Amino acid sequence: MNTPALSPAPTPTFPDPVAEAKISAKNVSVFYGAKRAIDDVSIDIPKSYVTAFIGPSGCGKSTFLRSLNRMNDTIAGARVEGEILLDGEDIYRSGMDVVQLRARVGMVFQKPNPFPKSIYDNIAYGPKIHGITGSKSELDGIVETSLQRAGLWDEVKDRLSDSGTALSGGQQQRLCIARAIAVDPEVILMDEPCSALDPIATARIEELIDELRGRYAIVIVTHSMQQAARVSQRTAFFHIGKIVEYGTTSDIFTNPREERTKDYITGRYG
Template sequence: MNAPVPAAEAANSSAAPVFPDPVSPSKISARGVSVYYGQKRAIDDVSIEIPKNYVTAFIGPSGCGKSTFLRSLNRMNDTIPGARVEGEILLDGMDIYRSAMDVVQLRARVGMVFQKPNPFPKSIYENIAYGPRIHGIAASKGELDGIVEQSLQRAGLWDEVKDRLGDSGTALSGGQQQRLCIARAIAVDPEVILMDEPCSALDPIATARIEELIDELRGRYAIVIVTHSMQQAARVSQRTAFFHLGKIVEYGTTSDIFTTPREERTKDYITGRYG
């Protein structure tokens, strides 16, 4: 199911799952996925294999469908009236759109960090504790304290906030709020972390810290990041998919996409001829 598709076969079928190499097994497999908003088709017959233990970047011009496709990976599009998804999206071989899927559990396994930091209007501690508490992950207050500390440490925020866990999460700086949101996602022990332009609202220093964090988290989670910054994609990812007009034009190792793209449209985008 997760074997790589020969390049010649992939080139002859837009629906064939594209997987750059067999080094890491697939965590998510999308097969012939189309996403509609009412009658408008935003994603057109996309197939891709997203590997474990790597950072995969989605790049492309505004409106090309990369964020729409990202949101389909944990069914966030379910919250949009008139949205529907065709095709298959498999998480460890299980179809996430099957009727028996528990969407709350799915979103615990496939966490999401949004473009604009969105901490709860609660304390720093409660922002992290909320997920483990509702999912029954912590059996005691001591265990919950440990999860909060570990999550903040993994997000590189513990040393900055350990003495003020009772303060509101919304009182933190923008970069700290985004790391708090990453810590909140980590707290429920996800397998995949989706990031939708997580640095677009941040200054360069905060952006650098988030990028360092992404690199530190690599190998522990499958991470998928949507970014408008090709420089950021080149810095943080090992796999890159180029989207255009609702389709994946090219998918491969990040070094190949940025140095020896196969498709002319990819080359034009990378070199700044459009986008």
């Protein structure tokens, strides 16, 4: 007698039953050529909280983050399957204005990357190319407001003509956050924004993330579980291209449901 083949286990989905979703990913897979880096991920990312992606190196968390504003488009051979909805609109649909998408979903990278321009021009660049401002006085206001929100205004207000690359590492990262804020985004993606910074600069960035929470939906990739616990309200644990568990940060760190999550949190691997 033939034994019937077992059906594969269904891929888990991770809606957020409490918070309103800003981004909804549905059955998302990401490929680099023939290699599948993300495998059928579904998750809701809320608009009012900081969401942390944690997991061991190479687990796909940065790849998935980059798919949220189509940064993977810049990598030869990369392709995305499934749907990623921003306020219900599929960002991978035909005809999507990717430049406008990246204004709505800004990104801060692991290594600070200010433009080789003045501090002022670093902030003014985005509003100029997106046509957000029509006058010099309006642009001055955007620059000042963005630097204030990034906690940098008092440190640089008297040297706006200096090069952004002359700032310290922590200041450069805050400048990059101010640059992202300047185009009035709805979401800010942060890919290990503190990994190149010293502890004092890291603390300042974490304070800034907390200050920005609620104004923007924020998603942060971090290798530091302590940082995730400090700055986020939601945490997703990635492992081998999948999300193993997603929930409130307090639950993930104090009462994980999955054994793999518990093993990672307690340092048994990673």
